[in-house]
Structure formats: structure tokens, C-alpha cells
Amino acid sequence: MKIHEYQAKQLMAARGIPVPLGRVATTVEEAVAAVRPLIEESGSPVVVLKSQIHAGGRGKGTFLEHPDLRGVNVITAGIAGGPEAAEEQVRDLATRMLGSTLVTIQTGPEGKVVNFLYVEQGVDIARELYLAVLLDRTVGRNIVMASTEGGMDIEKVAEETPDLLLREEIDPAISLADFQARELAHGLGMNGEAAAAFTQFVKAVERVATELDTDLIEINPLVVTTDGRVVALDGKMAFDDNALFRHPEIVAMRDETEEDPAELEAKETGLNYIKLDGTIGCLVNGAGLAMATMDTIKHVGGEPANFLDVGGGADEAQVTTAFQIITKDPNVKGIFVNIFGGIMRCDVIATGIVAAVKTVGLDVPLVVRLEGTNVEQGKQIISESGLDVVAADSLKDGAEKIVELVR
Amino acid sequence: MSVLVGKDTKVLIQGLGKTGQFHTEKAIAYGTQMVGAVHPSRAGESALFEGETDHSGVPGRDDTYSVELPVFATVNEAVAATGANASVVYVPPPFAADAIMEAAAAGLDLVVAITEGVPVGDMIVAKRFLADKATRLIGPNCPGVITPGECKIGIMPGYIHERGRIGVISRSGTLTYEAVYQLTLRGLGQTTAVGIGGDPVNGTNFVDMLAMFEDDPETEGVIMIGEIGGTAEEDGAEFVASRMSKPVAGFIAGTSAPPGKRMGHAGAIVSGGKGTAEAKIEAMKAAGIEMAETPSDMGEAMVRALG
Numbered sequence: 001m002k003i004h005e006y007q008a009k010q011l012m013a014a015r016g017i018p019v020p021l022g023r024v025a026t027t028v029e030e031a032v033a034a035v036r037p038l039i040e041e042s043g044s045p046v047v048v049l050k051s052q053i054h055a056g057g058r059g060k061g062t063f064l065e066h067p068d069l070r071g072v073n074v075i076t077a078g079i080a081g082g083p084e085a086a087e088e089q090v091r092d093l094a095t096r097m098l099g100s101t102l103v104t105i106q107t108g109p110e111g112k113v114v115n116f117l118y119v120e121q122g123v124d125i126a127r128e129l130y131l132a133v134l135l136d137r138t139v140g141r142n143i144v145m146a147s148t149e150g151g152m153d154i155e156k157v158a159e160e161t162p163d164l165l166l167r168e169e170i171d172p173a174i175s176l177a178d179f180q181a182r183e184l185a186h187g188l189g190m191n192g193e194a195a196a197a198f199t200q201f202v203k204a205v206e207r208v209a210t211e212l213d214t215d216l217i218e219i220n221p222l223v224v225t226t227d228g229r230v231v232a233l234d235g236k237m238a239f240d241d242n243a244l245f246r247h248p249e250i251v252a253m254r255d256e257t258e259e260d261p262a263e264l265e266a267k268e269t270g271l272n273y274i275k276l277d278g279t280i281g282c283l284v285n286g287a288g289l290a291m292a293t294m295d296t297i298k299h300v301g302g303e304p305a306n307f308l309d310v311g312g313g314a315d316e317a318q319v320t321t322a323f324q325i326i327t328k329d330p331n332v333k334g335i336f337v338n339i340f341g342g343i344m345r346c347d348v349i350a351t352g353i354v355a356a357v358k359t360v361g362l363d364v365p366l367v368v369r370l371e372g373t374n375v376e377q378g379k380q381i382i383s384e385s386g387l388d389v390v391a392a393d394s395l396k397d398g399a400e401k402i403v404e405l406v407r
Numbered sequence: 408m409s410v411l412v413g414k415d416t417k418v419l420i421q422g423l424g425k426t427g428q429f430h431t432e433k434a435i436a437y438g439t440q441m442v443g444a445v446h447p448s449r450a451g452e453s454a455l456f457e458g459e460t461d462h463s464g465v466p467g468r469d470d471t472y473s474v475e476l477p478v479f480a481t482v483n484e485a486v487a488a489t490g491a492n493a494s495v496v497y498v499p500p501p502f503a504a505d506a507i508m509e510a511a512a513a514g515l516d517l518v519v520a521i522t523e524g525v526p527v528g529d530m531i532v533a534k535r536f537l538a539d540k541a542t543r544l545i546g547p548n549c550p551g552v553i554t555p556g557e558c559k560i561g562i563m564p565g566y567i568h569e570r571g572r573i574g575v576i577s578r579s580g581t582l583t584y585e586a587v588y589q590l591t592l593r594g595l596g597q598t599t600a601v602g603i604g605g606d607p608v609n610g611t612n613f614v615d616m617l618a619m620f621e622d623d624p625e626t627e628g629v630i631m632i633g634e635i636g637g638t639a640e641e642d643g644a645e646f647v648a649s650r651m652s653k654p655v656a657g658f659i660a661g662t663s664a665p666p667g668k669r670m671g672h673a674g675a676i677v678s679g680g681k682g683t684a685e686a687k688i689e690a691m692k693a694a695g696i697e698m699a700e701t702p703s704d705m706g707e708a709m710v711r712a713l714g
Contacts, residue, residue: 106667135527137637137674140534140608155679172532213528242500242673243526272671276663287605287671288579288634291660292702295684298663299701307664309671312562312580340581340588342550342564372584373564395585396703 001239003253004052006118008235011212017204018231022120024052031094034119035075036083045078046122047086049093051102053112054258056236061104063097064111071102071114074122090119115257123231128221129188130154131202133170133209142170142209144202146184150221176206190224197230212250213243262325269321271310278303279333280402281326281364283319285310285344289395293338296395302403305332312344319352323360334406336398337368339378346370346378354385365390365405369398409554409599410574410619410626411517411545412493414465416558417442419485419494419515421506422522423454423478427497430521430562432456434495435474437559438465442489443477445506450480463566465556482513493517495551495560503547504529507610511542519560520546520610527673530608537610544610548672550580550602561602563587571596573709574620576613577632578605578639579672582660582702586630589706595713598626605672607636613643621651628654628713630705631696633687635661636674640687648694654712658699659687 003011009019021042023034031049038047051058051071058071073093078086094117103111128150136143146166149157158165166187168180181202185195201222209217218236225231244251256264266273272287276294280302284290287309294304306329310322326332339349353368369392370378382389390405392398418439420431423446435441435456444454457473479485482494494515498506503522510518525547537544545552551561555568567584569591577583583602590597598620603611613631620626629651633640640659647655662684664670666677677683692698697712699705 135531135607137607137639138642141531158679172535210528213526215527240527240673242524243528245501246526274665274668274670276665284581286579286581287675288577288632288660289581289585289702291579291634291664291670291675292582292585292658294663295660296701296703304663307668307670340584342562342567342581342584371588372567394703396701399701 001241001244001250001254002054002258003237003250004054004116004255005050005235006052006116007253008237009232011237012208012232012235015204015208017201017208018229019235020121020123020231020233022118025094025117025119026115028091028094028098031117031119032087032091035087035090038119038121039078039083039086042121044122045086047075047078047090048120048122049073049075049090049097050118050120051097051114052116052118053102053107053114054255055104055106055112057104057106058102061102061107064101064103066096066100069096071104112258123223123233124226125223126226127224129224130220131205131222132216132218133206133214134216136169139169141172144168144170144176144184144206146188148188150223154220170206175210176203193228194224194230197228201230212247213240214238215240262328266325269318271308271318271322273325274307275329276304276306277331278305279331279406281305281329281332281335283308283310283322283326283335283337285312285314285339289338289340293336293395293399296399297336297403300396300399300403302399302406305329312342314344314352316352316355319349320356320359323356327360327362332364334365334367334402336402337366338395338398339370339372341370341372341374345374346372347374347381350378350381354381354387357387365402367392367398367402367405369393369395409557410623411552411599411601412554412558412560414557416440416493417489417491418560419443419445419482419489419491421445421482421494421496421510422498423449424497424499428454430497432458433461433565434559435472436461436464437565438468439558439560441474441476442491443479443485445479445482445485447480449478452478454478461565463568464559482509482515486513486515491515493519493560496520496522496547498522500524500526504533507533507544508536511537511540515542518542518544519549519551520544521549521551521561523548525606527608530606534608534610545601546604546609548606549604550583552599552601554599555597563600567591568600569596572598572625572627574598574616574623574626574629575600576616576629577602578634579632579660582632582658585702586632586705590709593706593710595706595709598623605634605674607674612639614646617643617646617651621653626653628656628709630656630709632657632705633659634672634675635664635670635684636676636682638682641690644690644694644696647696654697654714656697656699656705656708656712657691658702658705658708659684659691
């Protein structure tokens with residue numbers, strides 16, 4: 001689960017990690033009202049207006065409705081004109097940003113609508129660094145990654161200049177040791193007070209990662225200010241969905257407007273659905289088989305419209321919901337049901353399909369491949385139902401048939 | 408011979424809930440030596456399993472069975488009373504990692520964790536706990552392990568298996584069934600089939616299993632089925648290139664998966680340009696692994712690899 005930058009910063013601030021002062025706004029008036037207190041409290045006449053969406057690259061991104069307007073804007077009018085001038089500039093920009101669609105390298109061309117703005121104090125930056133805590137799957141432990149190349153695309157850094165990427169493995173029995181934090185500070189060329197501040201900072205970030213079960217904490221950039229403080233200028237956090245049961249405060253931060261409505265509906269019924277761009281809807285049991293079904297459709301010249309795993313123990317109601325979700329997608333020109341019944345019995349699935357088609361209706365071709373437990377009963381149920389279903393002998397056979405039918 | 412489990416494997420079940428109960432029944436029907444259950448709130452009771460024998464399993468048994476499993480409060484107590492050397496974990500996600508550690512602390516040789524949805528943070532701790540123990544963990548989030556005709560631990564349908572000469576290693580449950588079934592239809596059969604699980608932090612990986620199959624005299628070839636996310640397949644490929652004498656076939660799921668999206672399994676995600684199907688397929692081909700282009704061709708790829 002992902003959260004917004006302002007939420008990540010609230011979580012960090014509450015755990016002793018220095019972040020700039022800021023206020024979140026959902027209306028232009030709220031954004032304007034945030035300016036004066038921020039200027040007074042921070043002593044800096046500069047504020048920054050940041051779009052809040054669940055995607056990176058906001059600073060370089062632009063709006064569909066305003067191609068010349070960036071997703072993050074530094075408000076400097078206050079330097080010469082005082083708070084009123086800053087407020088006016090915020091009013092003008094917030095009016096155009098709120099409700100508009102921000103396109104970044106991570107959103108895809110359709111972009112994401114900005115419903116929240118974060119108004120933040122300006123910070124005098126001496127150095128920009130990179131810091132992250134994430135899982136290293138090879139060792140089965142979290143690692144801290146740090147780099148002097150703050151603000152850069154870290155994947156590019158990893159590829160082109162791997163020497164600039166520092167890493168420390170976190171032993172879960174002792175968490176990040178002091179010496180490891182010092183190693184990182186030293187590697188980043190820090191000394192004196194800044195090194196001490198960084199050591200505290202990185203240890204606090206590592207504690208947050210463990211406490212809140214994050215998949216990822218990424219601070220890019222982490223800045224050293226001109227007066228020697230270490231501050232999280234940006235903050236990205238993603239959480240392990242499997243651990244959310246013990247973090248109700250995180251669940252409460254969920255912004256459902258950031259998620260695909262069909263994916264949400266599927267999740268609520270215990271289905272695993274991901275929408276894609278193709279024309280062939282897929283209904284499969286098992287995540288690996290669902291992925292391989294998409295691959296095979298593509299392999300034989302079609303395009304999958306979705307990933308859908310009904311899981312190992314789907315009942316009739318879930319199969320019906322799955323059909324509803326698939327047929328709701330206007331791009332779907334045909335459906336391929338691929339079941340290898342292990343624990344899940346083919347007759348149960350077949351009954352579910354027949355019931356679903358009768359409830360939902362079907363005006364696109366349907367190919368069904370059943371294999372495994374009670375396969376004969378399953379095939380019989382479908383053939384006796386009188387439904388217009390094309391039977392397939394194997395995954396590949398089914399994929400070829402549905403691709404042919406939608407052509 | 409086979410690997411991991413055989414006719415002498417004595418299995419405890421940890422977590423006798425609805426799912427655990429159901430699959431224990433299937434395991435006993437198959438002929439697995441289930442010897443006891445660990446379920447603290449039902450300690451002191453016993454659980455009766457009766458039904459019709461699954462004749463696709465251990466040969467030479469009556470048509471019906473009746474087994475009464477004693478239920479224990481702790482794994483330690485269960486091991487002392489039954490001589491169990493393996494366990495299967497069906498404990499719900501919040502408590503599964505603890506159950507795994509308890510099994511390891513009790514000195515079991517093998518723990519098979521079926522539970523899906525265990526927090527990564529819990530598995531990081533459990534893996535650290537297991538580091539200096541002799542216990543081997545399979546899973547979590549896996550279908551389990553089966554040596555056809557001897558022992559079935561997990562949720563796979565027994566009847567699609569047939570004792571034979573191929574070792575099967577897979578990150579996905581249903582794709583394991585596809586591969587197993589194709590091997591059975593082609594008369595190749597399986598020595599042991601192992602689902603290593605779809606989570607990002609697991610107990611046993613391709614490399615570990617490849618090494619075991621390489622050392623197993625009955626296994627003549629291995630099929631490894633991977634998916635997007637992580638680098639376990641690349642590590643496996645490196646092992647195949649440098650250490651394996653036996654032919655290996657393979658398949659990777661997820662060539663059509665968009666980056667940044669978790670495809671059902673917690674571990675099946677391409678992030679930061681890493682863990683793509685293309686990179687894995689390339690590494691496996693370079694290691695001399697015979698790749699199946701679609702899952703329907705897995706059995707055929709194994710036939711080609713065997714030459």
C-alpha cells in the first residue's frame with residue numbers, strides 16, 4: 001500500500017525524523033491559508049507547493065491541462081513582496097494545480113488527478129543525498145542504501161555508477177548498528193555535526209521501516225541544509241500489504257481515489273485483479289498460472305485485458321463477481337477461462353461459470369479450458385448448459401482459440 | 408531415492424483449522440504418515456480422520472483408513488511423543504512465522520509452510536532464526552512437497568503425480584500442477600516435486616533444490632519454473648551452468664506483466680528494472696537450460712533437454 005508524501009512526512013515527524021514544516025490542502029483557500037503561518041514559523045519567505053499523487057517524478061512532471069506548469073513549484077514572490085505576494089502566487093498556482101491531471105514518468109500518459117497539495121517551507125540546501133530502506137531478497141533482509149547522488153534517478157545511478165551506491169545490511173536481531181550508520185556518513189563525505197545528525201537520522205528511518213513494516217522508504221533527496229541540519233525533503237513510503245492487519249493507523253491513510261475502482265472491488269471479494277490494456281479477459285486459478293495465461297495469449301498474438309486470479313477456493317459468488325469485473329471493461333472482446341483444478345474442483349468452477357453467464361449475460365466469445373479434479377463433470381455441466389462456450393484442450397489451445405475468435 | 412520427503416517422513420500438522428483439517432485428511436488418504444497435530448487451544452484432544460484411501464498414493468493399502476491424531480500444545484511435546492521429523496504449517500498469517508520458528512527450535516528436519524500472506528518482516532526474523540538451525544524451511548506461500556507414492560505434504564492434488572525420474576521446482580502452485588501433469592502424461596513422472604513459494608523471503612530457493620536433485624541418483628532431469636521478481640532464477644541458472652551435470656528444462660511466467668505491479672504473489676513484481684522475465688529467460692538459456700515458450704510446452708521442453 002502506498003501513501004502520499006505529506007502522510008509519510010507526518011509519520012516520520014512523529015518518530016523524530018526531521019522534515020520541513022508543511023501543511024496539506026485540498027482547496028485553494030486552504031493552500032493560501034497555509035502560507036503565512038509557514039513563513040512566520042520557519043522564518044523563510046520561500047514556500048514550495050507540491051502536488052500529492054502516488055507517483056514519482058512530480059517535480060519534472062507537467063499537467064495535461066497546463067502543459068507549461070510543473071507538479072512542484074517554488075514560490076519566491078514572498079522574498080521581495082512579503083507574505084501577501086506569496087499568498088497571491090500560491091492562489092494562482094493552486095487554482096490551476098488542484099483538480100488537474102499531472103503526468104510524470106511514472107503515471108503513464110493518462111496521468112493522475114491532483115486532489116491534495118502540500119504547502120511546505122523553503123529550505124536552503126547545501127547538499128542533496130539519497131537514502132532508502134528496502135528488502136534485499138537475495139539475503140532476505142532489509143538494507144539501507146545511500147548515495148551522494150541525491151535528486152537523481154537512483155536506478156540510473158545503480159546502473160552507471162554503482163560505486164556511488166552505499167549499502168548496509170540490517171541484521172534483524174540487532175537492527176542498524178552505530179558503526180554501520182557511521183560507515184554510511186563517512187561514505188557520504190560527512191563529518192562533524194552533520195555526520196552525527198545523519199547517524200541519528202538513518203537509525204530513526206531504519207526503526208520506522210521495521211516498526212511500520214514498510215516495503216520501501218525512500219528519501220530522495222535527503223538534504224543537508226546550509227546551517228548543517230539533515231532533513232527529509234521528500235518522502236516516499238510503501239507498506240507490506242500482508243502486515244497491514246497490525247497497522248490500523250496506516251490503513252486509515254489509504255487514498256482510494258489513487259486506486260483502480262475495479263481492482264478495489266476485486267480485492268474486497270478476495271480476488272486478485274489487475275487491469276491491463278488488451279482485449280482478452282482472463283479468469284484463472286493461481287497467480288503463476290494467471291500470469292502464464294497472459295503470456296501465452298500474448299505469445300499467440302493477442303493482448304490480455306487483465307490479470308485475474310480467483311484463488312484456490314473460489315465459490316460461485318466469486319466467479320460471478322470475477323465475470324462482472326471482466327465484462328465491465330469495455331475493451332474486452334473475448335474471455336478465456338483457464339482452470340487447473342487441484343483443490344479447486346472443475347465442477348464447482350463450471351457451475352460458477354454457468355451461473356455467472358446467466359446472471360451477467362455474455363455478448364463476447366468465451367473459451368473455457370478445464371483440467372484437473374472432476375474435469376469430466378465440469379465439462380459435462382458446461383456442455384449441458386446450452387451456453388455458447390468453446391472448449392479447449394490445453395492452455396495454448398485455448399489461447400489460440402480466443403485470439404482467433406476476437407480477431 | 409528422492410529428496411526432502413519419503414516413506415519414513417513423519418509429519419506433524421501445525422494449525423488444525425478448517426484448511427489444515429481438510430488437507431490433513433487428503434494427506435492421510437494419500438498415505439502420508441501424519442503422526443500428530445499442534446494446536447494449543449485443542450491440546451489433549453484427538454482428531455479422527457476416516458475415509459476412502461487415495462490409491463494414487465502409497466501403494467498396498469486397504470480401501471479405507473481410520474487415523475486418530477493426538478493434538479499437542481507445543482511442537483516440542485509433539486516431537487517427544489511421536490518422533491516426528493517434519494511439520495506442515497497451516498497457521499494463519501499473523502502467527503505463521505512464529506510457528507516456523509517453533510518447529511525449528513524443536514529440531515525438525517523439515518518445515519513446509521503453506522500459509523499465504525505472512526508479513527515480510529516476520530519472515531526476515533524467522534529466516535535469521537533459522538540461519539544456525541539444521542531445519543530446512545520450504546515456503547511460505549507454497550503448495551508443498553510431494554514424493555509420489557511415498558509422502559505428500561501440502562495442498563497439491565495427489566492423483567496428477569506419478570513416480571518417475573524428474574525433479575520439479577516451482578515458485579507457483581498451479582504451474583507446478585501443469586508441469587507435473589505433463590510429465591505424468593509423457594511417462595516421465597517425478598522423483599519429488601517442490602513448490603518453493605511465491606513470497607519475496609522464503610526458506611529454500613532454486614539453488615538449494617537444484618543441488619539436492621543433482622545429488623539424488625533417481626533424478627535424471629530437473630524442471631525449474633520461475634516467475635518475475637528477485638534474482639533466484641538467475642542464481643539457479645548460474646548453479647546449473649557451473650555445477651549441474653543433469654539436464655534442466657525451465658519456464659518463466661510474467662513476460663507480459665507490467666512493471667511495478669504485483670502479480671498475485673507478493674514476490675512477483677518487477678521493480679527498479681530488476682526481476683524481469685526477459686533477464687531470467689536470457690540467464691537460463693545462457694546456462695544451457697531448455698526453455699518452454701508456453702506452459703503447455705513444459706513437458707516437451709523436458710523431453711528435449713533429456714535428449
